[in-house]
Amino acid sequence: MLRLSDLTLPLDHAPADLDRAVCDRLGLQPAELERLTVVRRGNDARRKNAIRLVYTLDLVLADEEAVLARQAGDAHLRRTPDTGYRFVTRAPADYAGPRPVVIGAGPCGLLAALVLAQMGLRPIIVERGKAVRERTKDTWGLWRRSVLDPESNVQFGEGGAGTFSDGKLYSRIKDPRHLGRKVLTEFVKAGAPEDILTEAHPHIGTFRLVTMVMSMREAIEKLGGEYRFGTRVDDFEIAQDSDGERRLVGLHLSNGEFLPASHVVMAVGHSARDTFQVLYDRGVHVEAKPFAIGVRIEHPQSWIDVARYGPHAGNAILGPAAYAISHQASNGRTVYSFCMCPGGRVVAATSEEGRVVTNGMSQYSRAEFNANSGLVVDITPERDFPGHPLAGVALQRKFEELAFVAGGSNYKAPGQKLGDFLADRPSSEFGVVTPSYQPGVHLTDLKACLPDYAIDAIREALPVFGRQVPGYDHPDVVMTGVETRTSSPVRITRGRDFQSLNTRGLYPAGEGAGYAGGILSAAVDGIRVAEALALELVPAATVQ
Numbered sequence: 001m002l003r004l005s006d007l008t009l010p011l012d013h014a015p016a017d018l019d020r021a022v023c024d025r026l027g028l029q030p031a032e033l034e035r036l037t038v039v040r041r042g043n044d045a046r047r048k049n050a051i052r053l054v055y056t057l058d059l060v061l062a063d064e065e066a067v068l069a070r071q072a073g074d075a076h077l078r079r080t081p082d083t084g085y086r087f088v089t090r091a092p093a094d095y096a097g098p099r100p101v102v103i104g105a106g107p108c109g110l111l112a113a114l115v116l117a118q119m120g121l122r123p124i125i126v127e128r129g130k131a132v133r134e135r136t137k138d139t140w141g142l143w144r145r146s147v148l149d150p151e152s153n154v155q156f157g158e159g160g161a162g163t164f165s166d167g168k169l170y171s172r173i174k175d176p177r178h179l180g181r182k183v184l185t186e187f188v189k190a191g192a193p194e195d196i197l198t199e200a201h202p203h204i205g206t207f208r209l210v211t212m213v214m215s216m217r218e219a220i221e222k223l224g225g226e227y228r229f230g231t232r233v234d235d236f237e238i239a240q241d242s243d244g245e246r247r248l249v250g251l252h253l254s255n256g257e258f259l260p261a262s263h264v265v266m267a268v269g270h271s272a273r274d275t276f277q278v279l280y281d282r283g284v285h286v287e288a289k290p291f292a293i294g295v296r297i298e299h300p301q302s303w304i305d306v307a308r309y310g311p312h313a314g315n316a317i318l319g320p321a322a323y324a325i326s327h328q329a330s331n332g333r334t335v336y337s338f339c340m341c342p343g344g345r346v347v348a349a350t351s352e353e354g355r356v357v358t359n360g361m362s363q364y365s366r367a368e369f370n371a372n373s374g375l376v377v378d379i380t381p382e383r384d385f386p387g388h389p390l391a392g393v394a395l396q397r398k399f400e401e402l403a404f405v406a407g408g409s410n411y412k413a414p415g416q417k418l419g420d421f422l423a424d425r426p427s428s429e430f431g432v433v434t435p436s437y438q439p440g441v442h443l444t445d446l447k448a449c450l451p452d453y454a455i456d457a458i459r460e461a462l463p464v465f466g467r468q469v470p471g472y473d474h475p476d477v478v479m480t481g482v483e484t485r486t487s488s489p490v491r492i493t494r495g496r497d498f499q500s501l502n503t504r505g506l507y508p509a510g511e512g513a514g515y516a517g518g519i520l521s522a523a524v525d526g527i528r529v530a531e532a533l534a535l536e537l538v539p540a541a542t543v544q
């Protein structure tokens, strides 16, 4: 099979045009093209009046060797890579060694647990939050009734932080082993829409994520895995082994139980601040890392569609438009759009009482009225929170508390119209844009809950973004704060063997450990860590 990439056709092309375009491009007679499969479809909307679809295709041809030889200089034609997943090892049927423990059932922990279970290692999954159905009720409790459950919310519970999200599944990670494909394939098996395998910018949406997570749990349990919901890991028992190295020997759980554990995937996500503290207290190597801080910004989706697609706005093939923009501000800060959710809503994403955090989500249809995205500014430990590995957590908490107060101390988000933000005056009434955040937006001055450097940089960036995406800087556009959980404020550093730098048996993984940013990269990291752990337990690999 051959893979042909970068084949472009007009937006409104007929299905048969694809075969014809392949034949034209490769100089084939129609009979020589035996089968064609779409591997990826994206679009090139740089020229709004002539938007083109961009295909990557797998082709079965009558004489592939001859075509390869004839097209030797064509960088877009090659043999189809083998993207199949192979287990690095497998436990024998009578395996009686230690069972791995996975802390956290987010995308990283889920994929780690699934792969460990598939290798026959019967993992135990410890998750502080509730199973996803019950968790959904608690999450909506904050949005509808302003009642926060600190252990069951947008950040904590089965499925992890990405469950109530847009479910965007793309990432810029290097992935030479095609582990992303393994993740997407498992997601489809668990009920995700099949188009995630072919869309250039796939997404799942909240409702499907919920059922998908349940179905993955079933698969893990069938393979001998075991879940413990509502069970938080409160402490780590670390001993000195015979050669003087620190080694993890077990976990103290919130129900009072001590769980002996020698091989633990720690996939706790970026909001497990209490767990970061315990790790630090127990001497596990933790360091501060950069993240970003800012606001959510909301526009009517139709404005973004027109700005991106011009006369093709609303086209069903293109779907609701997205954007990704950035600006280097004169104060040295990079301002950029983050986690853009077309046709979605801004959500209350705090996991701690007395704090307000924004984020975004959407359904598969992306049919809600507004588009939203984070509008954030990069911050670094050296410049903004020096001196302590957990100083980034303190900084997040400070601005989340200020946002809680600025919003009225009742979980409403503080908000401001863009025109007022630029003019440095508080907002008092909404204009043509109605914000979607629940339990509500309290109009005020966002200065009260953002650092000065972020305000300056965002003020400078808004008109620039308005030139790139017309309408972006309309004075009635609403911004809500604060966006602080853009990524982990810490790295729980690991070595080449994927274990903590100074604690053997502890495998820091995913976003919380600073090794991923987003659902797909966290899930891929989960697989990589699970493989390293499995090879420690079953080193004599029987690769199949």
Ligand code: FAD
Pocket: 103, 104, 105, 106, 107, 108, 109, 110, 126, 127, 128, 129, 154, 155, 156, 157, 158, 159, 160, 161, 162, 163, 164, 165, 166, 167, 168, 169, 170, 231, 232, 233, 234, 267, 268, 269, 270, 271, 272, 275, 339, 347, 349, 359, 360, 361, 509, 510, 511, 512, 516, 517, 518, 519, 520, 522, 523
């Ligand atoms: P998490 O998903 O955070 O999972 C960690 C899990 O560990 C949680 O379930 C938590 O309860 C559990 N846990 C924590 N501490 C303990 C403990 N001590 N004991 C037991 N369990 C513990 N990313 C995208 O790629 N696309 C998107 O569209 C997208 N949208 C998002 C929308 C929202 C509202 C949010 C909040 C995030 C979004 N993200 C999105 C980011 C994405 O969700 C994260 O990058 C991803 O979930 C990280 O995966 P993870 O498994 O590393 O951690």
